[in-house]
Amino acid sequence: MQPLDWLLIAVPAALAIRFVPAWKNDTLLFFVAGLAVVPLAGWMGRATEHLGARAGPGVGGLLNATFGNAAELIIALMALSQGLIGVVKASITGSIVGNILLVLGAAMVAGGTRFPRQTFNETAARISATSLSLAAIGLIIPTVFHIAANQQPGGWSPQAEQRLSVGISAVLFATYIFSLVFSLVTHKDLYVGDDHGEHAGEHTWSIGRAIAVLAVATTLVAIVSELLVGSVEAARERLGLTEVFVGVIIVAIVGNAAEHSTAVTVAFKNKMDLSLGIAIGSSVQVALFVTPVLVFASYLFGRPMNLEFSLPEIAAVVLSVWIMSEISGDGECNWLEGVQLLSVYLIIAILFFFLPEPPHVRQGPRSTEPATTHQGQ
């Protein structure tokens, strides 16, 4: 039994709200479905780790690296299938930003209440920071292309943008593969090995049990994600929130709640290497693995997604990576550095709160607009 397991009650509740006609309420459904994702993502994570522990360190690490953000990937695929490209991009942004500012900031503050100074492996932190810089560059370049190409009449086209995005996605994906080889094969000593013990408690599940739990939890996440995505439009209109605020702030918090609670807990136990590994590692995974996979998968839905993000999204990612590099570059941290990360998160949240909705918004299955028109800039 895990601390957040009482939230599992939200799974049947969400189904009830959706299918009992008298209870139908999209805003409530949005929140209940959001809550339901939290414990399910936790179970998916634990099942993956137990399976990994059975499979041995190499394959286990690969499993964690691939399915660690499976809940977010499923939510994003659901949103993509319904043409909510703006929400998908916003939730990618929010997931990167949320992990390195909110999760890591909260972890540093939590750890800092007990330890005046906490240390971690500087090399591993730097490599993650560089991976995130690389991802930030991958998000900046498509907008640079747009602006520069637009200055020539007829210079910019959605097709060129799309090809550029696929090319960059391929480079990011290849770098992710190389970074797995680095962390799982050639330099595995740099990375902490007590990861599994942390989550799994005393004993490791049997392979059968792990697979069963993984299958059930994944199915439930898929169902709940569909409810979440299906209610997001109605809910956000009701609440007066913009698509980008919902994606960057709300979906990102829901999708990363499991990482959040683990990263804070282990920071409190002075295991900062593990805490950074979870927080930054999750950002890296979203940036270098989930994002390219979504670009490739978007072709299956016949509605290609490019890598062009809006200016506020790019600014949020670049500024987060910048401040995180400064804070993690010396291999030590304290509570004030956690406060500084949280401050940047607050400033970014304020920006997205005040940002007006772009005119397009929903690009549903019936939309005839090209998917790229969302992009500001």
Place this chain on the structure above:
Amino acid sequence: MQPLDWLLIAVPAALAIRFVPAWKNDTLLFFVAGLAVVPLAGWMGRATEHLGARAGPGVGGLLNATFGNAAELIIALMALSQGLIGVVKASITGSIVGNILLVLGAAMVAGGTRFPRQTFNETAARISATSLSLAAIGLIIPTVFHIAANQQPGGWSPQAEQRLSVGISAVLFATYIFSLVFSLVTHKDLYVGDDHGEHAGEHTWSIGRAIAVLAVATTLVAIVSELLVGSVEAARERLGLTEVFVGVIIVAIVGNAAEHSTAVTVAFKNKMDLSLGIAIGSSVQVALFVTPVLVFASYLFGRPMNLEFSLPEIAAVVLSVWIMSEISGDGECNWLEGVQLLSVYLIIAILFFFLPEPPHVRQGPRSTEPATTHQGQ
């Protein structure tokens, strides 16, 4: 008697130029009033330190942190009361940039003439650099908001910009409070304690004497600042200088002359921790304390100031913080690093020298334009 005290002659001289009709000369008044601020700011600083020494380290540190840039704050309030929002923003920019490039650069060159390699506390330097990065982010976001919101018809409004600015100011101010708790309470051992001895000489003043000196110096700074601000428009037109050049370069040099001479002197004595504390600390104070206070105070004058700076101002702050982070990140410095800081200062000064005046300029008490129209983008 302090080395710069002979400049006190500029106080009566400024009054004479202002009030003796035959001597009236705005350009001369501007320079003489500027010179008069320098020794007065020094006396305010010393009185604050003696008062702080009497009050004990905690309260003393708080006094220094709050009144350390009082002269700049008074000049800015005077300018704000006369609607010179452009000058206020430019002098904020100039104060941040001037301290980390000109003051710190000169200190590193001065120290480097005697010592091939000087060291300082890396953790304290990094925390200050991160605070400045945070402040830079606070100045970038309002412009990101402006550009992004402007792309939707009717998406941008001065009211939204103002609310966003107040929100960010509150975050910056709160972070400043936290950083005081850090440096004065939880981690005070990271910060140098020989600050007072440095300035105050052999013996500490009585509380009465310190308060009296502080009161007199503050009153004189207020009077002289009014003369300075009152003559700035006429003087800069006469000299063919733009408002932003005067604010960024001239007002900033005048307001920081005291820090400048102290930081260079202590660097020459190989006390780089103290030198960085003065130079970077002063920038942090302007960015996280003076700036939010000015935003809040602007409501008292009925002419709200937002946090949207012009593109050259943002570029100057961001690039300064960037180069400073690189140079201070390893806890050591040499004369070439000082030269590199001074080179960036020169490049920025050249930019502001060639920059043409925006069309608006003076938004005096009679102006009916909204105060935000100044902002270039």
Place this chain on the structure above:
Amino acid sequence: MQPLDWLLIAVPAALAIRFVPAWKNDTLLFFVAGLAVVPLAGWMGRATEHLGARAGPGVGGLLNATFGNAAELIIALMALSQGLIGVVKASITGSIVGNILLVLGAAMVAGGTRFPRQTFNETAARISATSLSLAAIGLIIPTVFHIAANQQPGGWSPQAEQRLSVGISAVLFATYIFSLVFSLVTHKDLYVGDDHGEHAGEHTWSIGRAIAVLAVATTLVAIVSELLVGSVEAARERLGLTEVFVGVIIVAIVGNAAEHSTAVTVAFKNKMDLSLGIAIGSSVQVALFVTPVLVFASYLFGRPMNLEFSLPEIAAVVLSVWIMSEISGDGECNWLEGVQLLSVYLIIAILFFFLPEPPHVRQGPRSTEPATTHQGQ
């Protein structure tokens, strides 16, 4: 005999293609002339080093610092004399970016195949990184000026841009002189001394032989460069490549092939200080020495070049310097960091590959347009 000397066959081959009417083929000439530059640049480099070894460390260092990128300087001067300002700027960009991403990335991967972790002098690496940041700032500011000045009607003029560029060039050039004083006089112990032995083999040439080789190689480089530059327009149109892609990617690879092979070879021998010195040092030299010299020299051709680069060029330089600072800031490297540098190079190459040609293109001797119209942004 050097490994690349068989490429010297390309020198007569290029002359034959150019002057034998039946063989005339601009595309082929472009490639053959490009290949011919590679071994000649190597011979120029070796002659400079032998001359330097005879002249003693101080003057020798100065010679290397001044003539180390002579081949690139000659190519750029040829292009400048024919009004190909776009190609010159693109090749400056490509040379900076190529050295710190492609050359250094390949060196780190090569070294990383044999050594899990390689170290280098952190202080020297930081100073080079800061020099490159300074250069990046020098390229950003003219565009900031353009955008900001343009917002005032009549605020921007090519004359003001030109004066700003000359001022910035003077600052960059002065900083280069200071950095030579630092590395050759006051802090020469920070820099590796085994540079000459590396290239020159067992014995040092006589002064007469060194001067003779230098004279012959320089003359041949000048002749071959003229063939290269003369064929670039026809070749790139034939191949469907844009001017900026040719400059940033192809000319930069050709001009830096010698550095490339040496930096990789010494990394393989675990001499990372030397490898970084060659790769980053070459970037610094192009940014702080070659670029200002080209701005000054452009006046001799009556077609002044300013420092305003296009947005993609600025983005490429800034992002390269950013990622390089992150990777080199801790004084150690591994193969994954090399892969990350190469990934950024690939992303930038993809950007320039898809970027459409600006409308102007050739500003030949007959052009009446002002030279500045090339600048995007």
